[in-house]
Amino acid sequence: MYSNKKDLIIFDETDVVLASVDETMEYAERFAAGLEAGAFIALIGELGSGKTAFVNGMARALGINEPMTSPTFTLINEYAAAVPFVHCDLYRLNNCDEVFELDIERYFSYAIVAVEWADRCLDIFPDTTHVINIEIRDERHRVLRHGRIHRNG
Ligand SMILES: Nc1ncnc2c1ncn2[C@@H]1O[C@H](COP(=O)(O)OP(=O)(O)OP(=O)(O)O)[C@@H](O)[C@H]1O
Ligand SMILES: [Mg+2]
Secondary structure (H helix, E strand, O other): OOEOOOEEEEEOOOOEEEOOHHHHHHHHHHHHHOOOOOOEEEEEOOOOOOHHHHHHHHHHHOOOOOOOOOOOOOOEEEEOOOOOEEEEEOOOOOOOHHHHHHOHHHHOOOOEEEEEOHHHHHHHOOOOOEEEEEEEOOOOOEEEEEEEEEEOO
């Protein structure tokens, strides 16, 4: 369980075992099919757990065909689609102020926003944030859990 000073994440009891990259992408595709503009997805999981694979599956469901890598210098990339998709990666973040500078809220009116390494700065995200946690079980298997942010403050 992740927490900062005042918030924690409550995870669903059911976990989902994903046995390959393709399974992770297909799972993400089904998940994204049910989302609307304004949805905020916070991805949490260690290096190489499959966060970007999940984001690529989401993109496929939204009709975006270009493969996405993690935004390296920009922190944030926007992809055009019927419902636009915004991909953000906070791995290189130095402090939470930099997230405020990204002004992520401006996307909420029209886009679906997915953020890798969101636990680096969880408190700025909306209460409706959908958390996806991915753990590495072994070389090919990942364990995914859905969660929600619980505010204590
Ligand atoms: N079941 C699986 N689901 C997703 N990826 C898997 C799975 N099994 C193996 N992999 C491998 O794990 C790696 C996941 O890479 P990916 O870039 O998606 O991770 P990430 O969590 O985004 O890493 P980073 O923290 O560096 O951004 C890939 O090399 C992929 O082939
Ligand atoms: Mg990544």
